Amino acid sequence: MPRVLLTLTTTRPDDATPASDLGYLLHKHPARVQTFDGGTVHVLYPEADDERCTVAVLLEVDPVALVRGTGRREPFVLAQYVNDRPYTASSQLVVAMGRVFRSALTGRCDARPDLVDRRWPLEVHVPVVGCAGGPEAAQRLLAPLGWEVEATPLPLDPQVPAWGDSRYVDLRLRGTHRVADALSHLYVLLPALDGTKHYWVDEGEVDKLLRAGGAWLAAHPARDEITRRYLARSRALTTSALDRLAEVEGVAPVEATDDDAAYPSGGTPTPEPPADVPIVRQRHEAVLAALRASDARTVVDLGCGEGALVGRLLDEGYARVVGTDVSVRALTTAARRLHLDTMPERVRARVELVQSSVTYTDARIAGFDAAVLMEVVEHLDPPRLAAMERVVLGVARPRTLVVTTPNAEHNVRYPSLAAGGVRHHDHRFEWTRAQFRAWAQRSASAYGYTVSFAAVGPDDPDVGPPTQLAVFHRQDQPTSTTSSTTSTEGDR
Template structure:
């Protein structure tokens, strides 16, 4: 009977953790062969000791039984008789993986919860994977997630080399990940590589995609392609998935503290840069004379709280992430605020790239550590929505200075400070963008450093203040340059 195979191997992650502890996370004992789905799915461990552990997921598919089944979404009449499902890793293997490793996919391990967030050195091998587009597609979809990808094309017929390569590859991946993250990558990307599914694809598949990809898909450079491929090239479903991913479940702009703090050269010293950033923004707002402020991309509401404490008459916080807004409500204790304070603040879901009448009419707007979370292609839409339509009298923008990254010893050369940053600008690039945006919409612009202003590479954060021409102030603004640690918002 034809078999489809996936193996996952780890070595000892640290001196205190044997490799065989992988069995706890998978909820499958290494000493036993376990069978599921009426004998069609098997989980076994070809090797398991303190130094090395391999788990194999074997799927047995009866081609005749497939024809007798209820069938699925077949691309042509004979597809139920002539197909590759019993021989290649695709959606059927992923369905088996989802059922067999359900708890591991969810990141649950009641027996050993300490293992859930441990990063394991992993090797994944899938001998036959449907991969439309060949090795280049495998690299494009998997490498951005931190996998070393080896995708070897399989010939159409080994006996007739002249026929060339097939659409299948022998896929090997190596990387260091949490097990739940690795399984979610495979759950989404194995069917995405194939580009089709053995069953009807409907809105329920969008839910599956967002559950498995919610933590990483939004920041993936090929997210649109992944959505289309995973959803069997349905444009309508892919559009629905991307809308939901971006507007409701997307990453929290400005919520970057863990990544940047980990790269900080001088932790816990003097005033943290996040605090210096707040002070610089508040100083610019005070200088503008604003009484009403909208924090665009407010994240979990840290700056909104400072604005309330400063006594602004009206404060609006917006973010695309419902999760961030829920956290902001908890941080600000909106349910228990005195009525007078509660009447001054509002939190709403909104995208900085879309026109929204609720953000118009404010004296000032803030984009603090937000622009770098947008695709470069979306900056024009953001400029039109904020400067062209909302038109605050003053706009304060902060963003990381890419030149300063060399001062973070734990940040790899060329790496960005946070996993969701789409880019980071040098001082010249930031100035060019801000000057162009200001000129296009009738604003003047001035600049200031935030954090220690290194004589060679500049400050860790750069700030721009855009003023409507009738609000133009000094040619430059100033802010604190006290040494501090890098942390976002």
């Protein structure tokens, strides 16, 4: 039976950590061979000692089973019978990885949590990878993530050199990464390199892409190409993914191109058409305008994520800027994105990144002229909203609070978003305009604030803007006249 193989090798990362500790992170004991999915997936360790450890994933693919009951529309009549699926690393291997390394992909290791954020020297070898665009595509997609890429083209037939190279490469990667990050790179980029999947691609694939690649995809220079390839070049799904990625990560989406035009010559994308100002940029501008109108000199960005707004606040010249987030990983990325280690001292003295939760009292977020909750409240479970209101409005008590959140009514303008769905898998809810107003007015009244509202983005006459904004002003302080950006909307 044809077999697909992937190996991941590490050497001892430091004197105190043996290489075989890799088994803790993968949740697979180095001394055992483990078999999954009825005997079709095997995980084993060809070598495992203090100095060097290799884990191998072996996938047995039944070519007859591929034909039965797939219901897929193949590109030509015999494609169900004549194809490369049993022989090449593709979406089938990635599905198997997702099952056997599920906890490792999420970065969870209860037995040895100290290993999770450790960066390991890693080498990945996949002997046969479908790679539309050849070695150049592998370099373009993998090298920006810190991998040293060796993609050797495989000949169509070693016995007939005149036939030239095939679309497959022998792929070797070397780099120093967290194990969870390395697995997420493979989970997204192996099927992206191949450009096809063995199952039907729908909106659920967008969710998987954002879950697996959300920590690094937004900043990748080939973000749009990876998204198109991963989503089998579906224009509608690509548009949805880029827009939802922009909602969460603070990057500008672009309009997806037609499938045929996007890859005219085996994987090299054509230049993207110019796009309108993305909603994330409009959101930043609206928040900054509200802060300018408040005459604030110190600002805390609550739930700052990877620091996009913090950078803008520094550029605006605020005397003190603090970014908080519950995720240490996001704060690490923010520090790298802001170049805190090389920032001039006079600028570095004005900014601080701290781990904190908006649902727990923290003296470090008190005493600021202004606070921002930009696309944060929808990530809280509804029962935790009261705690957030108490912490931010009751204890921290900024003079001005700026809040933005998606407008659920506008979701019907996203063609590929399922009815009743939310824009990101981590959103616990999304409010209509009436619901947002009711929450904001109740919270403001309870804690001695007044509140005004504004639209962010095109204000659709039927469903309103994509983002809604509220500005809270503490009543025991004189408030400045707000600009048109933050003026109260008419009642709906």
